[in-house]
Amino acid sequence: MALAISSETSLAFDGRAPTNAAPGAALTVRGLVKQFGATRVLHELDLHVPAGQFVAIVGRSGCGKSTLLRLIAGLDQPDSGRIAFGGDSPEPARVMFQEPRLLPWARILANVEVGLGAGRGTPEARTHAIQALDAVGLGERAGDWPSTLSGGQKQRVALARALVSRPRLLALDEPLGALDALTRIEMQRLLEQVWLKERFTAILVTHDVGEAIALADRIVLIERGAITMDVAVDLPRPRHRGDPKVAALEERILDRLLEAG
Numbered sequence: 023m024a025l026a027i028s029s030e031t032s033l034a035f036d037g038r039a040p041t042n043a044a045p046g047a048a049l050t051v052r053g054l055v056k057q058f059g060a061t062r063v064l065h066e067l068d069l070h071v072p073a074g075q076f077v078a079i080v081g082r083s084g085c086g087k088s089t090l091l092r093l094i095a096g097l098d099q100p101d102s103g104r105i106a107f108g109g110d111s112p113e114p115a116r117v118m119f120q121e122p123r124l125l126p127w128a129r130i131l132a133n134v135e136v137g138l139g140a141g142r143g144t145p146e147a148r149t150h151a152i153q154a155l156d157a158v159g160l161g162e163r164a165g166d167w168p169s170t171l172s173g174g175q176k177q178r179v180a181l182a183r184a185l186v187s188r189p190r191l192l193a194l195d196e197p198l199g200a201l202d203a204l205t206r207i208e209m210q211r212l213l214e215q216v217w218l219k220e221r222f223t224a225i226l227v228t229h230d231v232g233e234a235i236a237l238a239d240r241i242v243l244i245e246r247g248a249i250t251m252d253v254a255v256d257l258p259r260p261r262h263r264g265d266p267k268v269a270a271l272e273e274r275i276l277d278r279l280l281e282a283g
Contacts (some may be wrong), residue, residue, distance in 0.1 A: 041075030047190035048108030078234035116189035122176035137183035154182035174205035
């Protein structure tokens with residue numbers, strides 16, 4: 023079933039209309055090094071992401087892109103270097119993984135409330151969770167069990183859970199990789215529309231160059247733990263795969279990936 027997303031969809035849970043100012047957190051990475059045993063995965067990597075920007079990170083398997091995302095999200099610690107966020111929020115980042123990671127013993131609404139951490143279980147948390155589900159088109163499924171959902175619907179619940187706390191930075195680790203082609207396109211559109219409304223900073227790791235171009239303001243290519251290509255995606259939204267400019271950019275990035283092999 024195609025997603026029906028209203029142009030009025032918003033995650034402004036406090037009742038305020040979204041502003042044009044980016045509430046996202048700026049990200050600065052300097053001299054980042056990460057090793058696993060004797061293997062150095064990231065080599066003094068530098069990256070700056072302005073607040074509210076949507077960045078896609080691409081590269082071959084094992085290049086270090088998921089390691090970088092985990093470090094940004096605070097799931098791992100670097101061996102050296104610095105990761106800094108703009109603003110005063112101590113925990114600006116939330117993560118959406120390839121697997122929905124829903125709790126099978128909890129109903130859908132309760133799964134979304136998990137994203138509120140210690141704040142869950144209150145009437146206000148319930149209201150926020152319902153609004154988040156409405157924003158991804160699943161408000162009517164709040165009382166259902168995860169086992170009754172399709173794969174795409176489970177990922178929509180995972181997106182609602184990631185966004186319910188109004189994160190300033192959303193780290194996306196191949197979140198659509200396990201979906202069928204049509205559902206993946208629908209989820210790309212949903213993610214884009216929510217991001218356009220909320221303007222959080224988004225960092226997406228993906229193997230799909232077409233997906234990166236469809237969603238991102240900027241594409242960063244990592245090879246052997248270092249950034250070797252950093253290109254702005256200066257194309258109007260929504261983007262269509264048949265557009266010659268989209269195809270040309272995709273070919274340019276794929277050519278570089280093939281050369282890296």
